[in-house]
Amino acid sequence: MTLLIRDGQGAWREPVGHGYDNEAALQAILTEHPSLVPGVAGEAIACREFESSVGPADVVILDAEGAITVVECKLRANAEVRRTIVGQVLDYASRLWQMDVEQFEQRWIRADAGRSPFDRLHDDDSELRSRVAANLAAARFNLVLAVDALNDDLRRVVEYLNAITKPTTGVMLVEFTRHHEESLEILIPRSFGAELVDAKVDAEARMRPRWTVAQYTEWCSEHHQASLPAVEAVLDGFSEQGFEIVGGRAETPSLNAAFPRDTGERVWILNLYTDRARGPLVEVRFNAFGDTEEAAHFASAVCAVPGVTITAKQLEELHFRRRPNMPLAGFTPESARLLVRTISSALASHDA
Incomplete structure (x- = not known):
């Protein structure tokens, strides 16, 4: 996709720069603005380098409803983007599965400058803590592959993973295209897979009878x-x-x-x-x-x-x-x- 910008009445032109210097730059943006990630609802916080015991997850997001999102960032310059990004995000999610909520909190505190996620989200009645504990036990996560360029191989992997996983696990692919020129920066998110996640969640819910x-x-x-x-x-x-x-x-x-x-x-x-x-x-x-x-x-x-x-x-x-x-x-x-x-x-x- 071509992006054009102009100053005042000047001629339209393409931005001078595009892309990221490194993966850490994309991680920083998503940590600061977690609402850019699909599946994140309302108030949300994020931390970088969350220790999973098999290496640090790039970004972990927690929203006020207790939903947990694991984000792995890779740039197209990484030759192993397709293989490594999928393997890493699944590995990190497997380590979160059945983790004690107290352990989750302590690892978050270490990654987030000593701040508890439950304090930041005003969990005065421990309701959020209870929801997070239930989500950790049930492996109820969203897994997001954040890249600077979508490709057909990754799309196919996301389709396949959503087809074979339970509704509690959603897998999504998001392209964060970045253009910049001097002090101007433009970020354009484009997601794939959110509709697949919604469809399997809706289908599973429809199969459940209503309680009386x-x-x-x-x-x-x-x-x-x-x-x-x-x-x-x-x-x-x-x-x-x-x-x-x-x-x-x-x-x-x-x-x-x-x-x-x-x-x-x-x-x-x-x-x-x-x-x-x-x-x-x-x-x-x-x-x-x-x-x-x-x-x-x-x-x-x-x-x-x-x-x-x-x-x-x-x-x-x-x-x-x-x-x-x-x-x-x-x-x-x-x-x-x-x-x-x-x-x-x-x-x-x-x-x-």
């Missing part, structure tokens, strides 16, 4: 009896306030609750999940209003409910992108009902 309310409460009764009164109170609140409940397709029982608007639209505002370590969890979608004044009012009302483990100030600082999974064990039946009533009242006021 009965299955959800049965799981809670069997695995976390102490939380059952709060669970039943939330479900009663859904019924009282007219919420629509649709079973989720997560690996363990889950339910999605929608608030019906007067216009006939639905706002999917609450989710119920289950986790063997933390028990039943409730998630409030604080991002339903975006980063607005209405979002601030909504957060203030909901965060005042006893049992909610995040503050309105924290949500505002994060531009309301957090969707914390809060253990229902921290709610009484009364506060669980209050949570549903508060959300219903806030949404009804918004519609008025």
